[in-house]
Amino acid sequence: MNNFETLIPTLGVITDVRIDTPDIKTFRVVTPDGKKAFDHRPGQCAMLSIPGVGEAMFSITSSPTNEEYMEFSIKKCGCVTDWLHQAEVGQQITIRGPYGRPFPVDDVFAGHNMLFIAGGVGLAPLRSVINYCRHYRDRYGDIDIVYGSRSKDDLLDYQEIIEEWSKDAGVNVHLTIDNAQEGWDGHVGFVPHYVKELNFDTNKIAVLCGPPIMIKFTLDGLVELGFDKKNVYTTLELRMKCGVGKCGRCNVGAKYVCKDGPVFRCDEIDELPSEY
Amino acid sequence: MRKCKAEKLNDIFALIAQDMTLYLPVDTEGGAAFTKWNENVKYSESLNTVRSPKDFFFPQTENLMAFKTEGKNIEIIDTRSETEDFAVFGVRACDTKSFDVLDRVFLSDPVDSYYANRREHGVIISVACTRPSETCFCTAFDIDATSPQGDISVWKTETDVYFEANTEKGAALMEKLSALTEDCDNTAVESAKESTKAILSRLPLKDLKLSAFGGGKTMELFENEAWDELSQSCLGCGTCTFVCPTCQCYDIKDFNTGNSVVRFRCWDSCMYSDFTKMAHGNNRLTQKERFRQRFMHKLVYYPENNDGLFSCVGCGRCLAKCPISMNIVKVIKKIGGKTNE
Numbered sequence: 135m136n137n138f139e140t141l142i143p144t145l146g147v148i149t150d151v152r153i154d155t156p157d158i159k160t161f162r163v164v165t166p167d168g169k170k171a172f173d174h175r176p177g178q179c180a181m182l183s184i185p186g187v188g189e190a191m192f193s194i195t196s197s198p199t200n201e202e203y204m205e206f207s208i209k210k211c212g213c214v215t216d217w218l219h220q221a222e223v224g225q226q227i228t229i230r231g232p233y234g235r236p237f238p239v240d241d242v243f244a245g246h247n248m249l250f251i252a253g254g255v256g257l258a259p260l261r262s263v264i265n266y267c268r269h270y271r272d273r274y275g276d277i278d279i280v281y282g283s284r285s286k287d288d289l290l291d292y293q294e295i296i297e298e299w300s301k302d303a304g305v306n307v308h309l310t311i312d313n314a315q316e317g318w319d320g321h322v323g324f325v326p327h328y329v330k331e332l333n334f335d336t337n338k339i340a341v342l343c344g345p346p347i348m349i350k351f352t353l354d355g356l357v358e359l360g361f362d363k364k365n366v367y368t369t370l371e372l373r374m375k376c377g378v379g380k381c382g383r384c385n386v387g388a389k390y391v392c393k394d395g396p397v398f399r400c401d402e403i404d405e406l407p408s409e410y
Numbered sequence: 411m412r413k414c415k416a417e418k419l420n421d422i423f424a425l426i427a428q429d430m431t432l433y434l435p436v437d438t439e440g441g442a443a444f445t446k447w448n449e450n451v452k453y454s455e456s457l458n459t460v461r462s463p464k465d466f467f468f469p470q471t472e473n474l475m476a477f478k479t480e481g482k483n484i485e486i487i488d489t490r491s492e493t494e495d496f497a498v499f500g501v502r503a504c505d506t507k508s509f510d511v512l513d514r515v516f517l518s519d520p521v522d523s524y525y526a527n528r529r530e531h532g533v534i535i536s537v538a539c540t541r542p543s544e545t546c547f548c549t550a551f552d553i554d555a556t557s558p559q560g561d562i563s564v565w566k567t568e569t570d571v572y573f574e575a576n577t578e579k580g581a582a583l584m585e586k587l588s589a590l591t592e593d594c595d596n597t598a599v600e601s602a603k604e605s606t607k608a609i610l611s612r613l614p615l616k617d618l619k620l621s622a623f624g625g626g627k628t629m630e631l632f633e634n635e636a637w638d639e640l641s642q643s644c645l646g647c648g649t650c651t652f653v654c655p656t657c658q659c660y661d662i663k664d665f666n667t668g669n670s671v672v673r674f675r676c677w678d679s680c681m682y683s684d685f686t687k688m689a690h691g692n693n694r695l696t697q698k699e700r701f702r703q704r705f706m707h708k709l710v711y712y713p714e715n716n717d718g719l720f721s722c723v724g725c726g727r728c729l730a731k732c733p734i735s736m737n738i739v740k741v742i743k744k745i746g747g748k749t750n751e
Contacts, residue, residue, distance in 0.1 A: 139523040141662070142475050142488060185477035185484060185671040186664050212689030226484040373688045375662045378520050382659030383686060385707060387628045388714035407632040409693050
């Protein structure tokens with residue numbers, strides 16, 4: 135019998151819980167002996183579980199360049215996430231992974247200007263690749279980050295964005311919130327509109343993540359600006375149980391989002407039936 | 411090729427059962443079912459079992475692991491154990507082929523060790539069909555019902571039982587049966603094959619064509635307007651999935667036993683409304699979408715990923731069991747259009 139079984143997880147410990155927004159917390163996870171559970175590439179995911187509650191797939195929000203721990207930004211919206219949101223530091227969980235096809239950061243993205251566009255908790259998977267590009271800053275051209283949320287209070291990683299990302303040379307951060315709010319003097323409006331207003335030139339690779347409706351309209355806007363869908367990447371999210379393309383849940387067309395995704399090029403998505 | 415007298419078959423079973431658990435089809439109130447052999451059970455000549463033999467490798471439910479929790483701490487318990495050798499006698503050609511379909515899912519990287527372990531320890535003894543029925547359409551998938559490809563192939567005639575080993579595992583078992591069997595030529599088997607082939611050539615579904623399906627047909631077939639009509643009366647009961655030898659979608663769930671948590675997997679069905687339901691929505695909201703997924707997966711998506719192999723073996727169980735008489739043959743004929751006129 136094989137000793138390795140991908141469905142059997144290892145132990146993780148929550149060593150830090152950061153409250154990001156009213157419904158998003160970021161959990162820092164290491165193994166019981168204080169190490170990173172496994173290596174991953176930007177965009178890959180991990181299965182987290184609490185025995186008796188359930189198991190669910192989450193994108194790893196920390197960059198692989200962080201060699202000490204992994205982080206997961208998790209929005210409270212279901213059984214597993216509700217439970218995690220009441221978990222305290224020191225709580226053990228189970229973790230398995232990494233799963234999925236990552237962003238092609240070392241080949242396709244290398245040498246290019248990058249445009250990251252995120253909505254809401256959609257910043258979670260992009261933070262991994264943004265921080266990877268920032269870590270290997272000289273491998274990439276200019277970096278633009280457009281990030282929007284419902285309100286100022288719903289912006290994820292706000293402190294890191296203001297104190298680190300905005301201060302990097304060649305990194306331009308464009309924040310927006312859906313509706314005007316006291317104490318906010320930045321841009322107001324939806325992400326897809328803002329992207330068109332910013333009128334980016336097309337000599338860059340765009341990476342999108344957010345609610346399906348935001349992805350749809352933002353992609354339409356990018357195409358109007360002249361972007362080739364081959365230069366636009368996004369991530370899909372569907373129900374998953376196994377994470378290895380066998381349980382059948384995340385099957386769309388001949389693809390399994392857990393192993394053939396979650397990262398897809400937008401022209402690849404056009405080849406899939408519209409069931410995602 | 412080896413043979414023994416038909417009345418010696420029970421002795422063969424007894425000899426196999428000395429070293430391993432033997433399962434074979436037995437007639438029960440609910441139809442033929444694979445049952446553990448003992449001296450009192452009688453081998454069923456029934457064409458096929460109600461449930462497919464996929465249970466032997468991919469059980470309807472199986473425990474994957476267990477957990478003990480104490481305060482904030484968790485202990486993960488690997489509950490896997492070494493499977494004992496077992497043999498399954500009486501697997502038909504269609505069901506034998508279904509293991510190839512399942513292998514490509516569970517034995518592809520990363521290998522599913524639960525399935526692989528059972529596969530390693532199981533010996534498949536396939537029995538050639540002699541009376542294929544009107545719901546049979548294995549021929550559409552190039553399966554030869556007269557030459558089933560298990561570890562051992564078996565042919566039964568009125569007077570004799572013939573054996574031919576196809577794999578090392580099969581040859582090892584035949585070696586054990588050598589005292590009860592004798593060498594023979596294949597004349598009687600060839601003649602039995604011919605008479606079965608004559609029946610196969612008269613079956614109502616013998617001309618079913620799959621040329622409209624296969625990898626690369628997704629966009630062409632996905633928006634076919636016939637999906638509406640075909641799926642209209644589907645109850646979403648999932649019976650087709652459960653009797654299907656190749657359906658392999660599964661769920662993973664936790665069960666709290668009181669002093670530990672058992673994580674198990676069980677068969678699931680893409681026909682069920684909650685199959686794809688997430689906290690933030692469901693990407694297949696209607697029965698039409700779920701119905702289409704099942705057949706597109708079998709006839710287009712699976713072949714695209716598996717060198718053209720279809721995820722259907724023409725066993726006909728879904729034809730017999732669907733409460734509203736909808737089935738894959740109707741889908742193939744309707745969506746396949748002109749190819750089946």
